[in-house]
Amino acid sequence: MEMLKTNERKVVLVDDHILLRNGLANLVKSFDNYTVLFEANNGKHFIEQLNTDQLPEIVLMDINMPEKDGFETTLWLKQNYPYVKVLALSMYDNEQSIIRMLKNGAKGYILKDTEPKEFKAALDSVCTKGFYYSEMVAGKLIYAVNNLSDSEKTVPSLITLNDRETEFVKLACTEMTYKEIADKMFLSPRTIDGYRDTLFEKLNVKTRVGLVMYAIKNGIVNV
Amino acid sequence: MEMLKTNERKVVLVDDHILLRNGLANLVKSFDNYTVLFEANNGKHFIEQLNTDQLPEIVLMDINMPEKDGFETTLWLKQNYPYVKVLALSMYDNEQSIIRMLKNGAKGYILKDTEPKEFKAALDSVCTKGFYYSEMVAGKLIYAVNNLSDSEKTVPSLITLNDRETEFVKLACTEMTYKEIADKMFLSPRTIDGYRDTLFEKLNVKTRVGLVMYAIKNGIVNV
């Protein structure tokens, strides 16, 4: 009654929380017809370990990771191996992260406080239907589209920060003054003013504290 | 060759991240001489499920949880069942959390990106030696005592915020001005200035952004 292994769904786990990742790996292995190819600490290690001859069907992808985070890695997969399905795994349920992951190619989005049963359902759904949207995700998406600012409605592109902006945001999350940030970035304080103004507009915040909170909620800075 | 069950170490897991908790539970069960009594979503559920006739030897305790967090629950255990050992489980490695948990009675402190091997070692150490201090924890503690402010040296008590201060910090993590915060708390703006100044001194920060970052790192506000 032994079935052939070729039918098994090959899963890869990418998460820097080793205990969680290990536990998940065991959970996945306990499911019928699922097998774990390998595990990776972050996106960089994942890409290094990826073997073209033996591609996974599903990648369980954490979002907040060092080296190369879930957003980048998912985008990289979409561009290089579009048939590898990504199921995003996150602690946070903020709209921006969900939208960004789905936009980058993730087929589903589950939280770390999900029940194992739902987790299994998500895996199955991604494999068979090609996607998995929980009620939570659907709800957040509906909420998000209903709360788009006017600028976002006309330009429905996702909020993205370039390297320079990201660097600025990280420094804005410290106790440095804008003048000190300007020095550190080898820019004029006026230019820093410009970065701040465009980011305030783009991220829909009004103060530096608002910027900081946004950055933390969206994993731009690591706490 | 079957050993008697009475020798087994009874473990309870308290964490709101169900997937991690489940994985950990399986990991613990896979260890020789360890058994899992039950699991709980948070401190409140844990206390409800606790059975005096069948106390655990070790409680694996997450810190950031809804309802009743790891700090409170550990303190409660220390006061009610001092022989139950707590091994703190956290995502963050900031000194304040470590010190606070150890102060509240935790016998050890490990991070969620710990290797399963070290995790096992921590469990064993807590059971046999009664404590577990990883190099990370020891290092942080040394760093912490070397960086105490003068006021902390004379009064070596832990930093604690009262209700009013906590309320202020939470509002300081929004885009409100101090004047608006004053209105919301039915206080004069000058009084708010006082709160800010004492908190700056107490928490060793210099700007509002510093205050916000401290609050987030130490779980005073929930992101």
Add this chain to the structure above:
DNA sequence: AATAAAAACCGTGTAAACACCCCGCAGAAA
């Protein structure tokens, strides 16, 4: 109950930092 000490509360003032408006220029992309 009296009194001292400790908090919590509030007022005025000032310099720095922040937020926001205006503007131009160069180069790449459309």
Add this chain to the structure above:
DNA sequence: TTTCTGCGGGGTGTTTACACGGTTTTTATT
């Protein structure tokens, strides 16, 4: 060409940070 993006600048009012001071209320002790 136009448009967008990164870059740099001036000016101005508001907010923040940090002084000095004060009163009232709470808490502890004699």
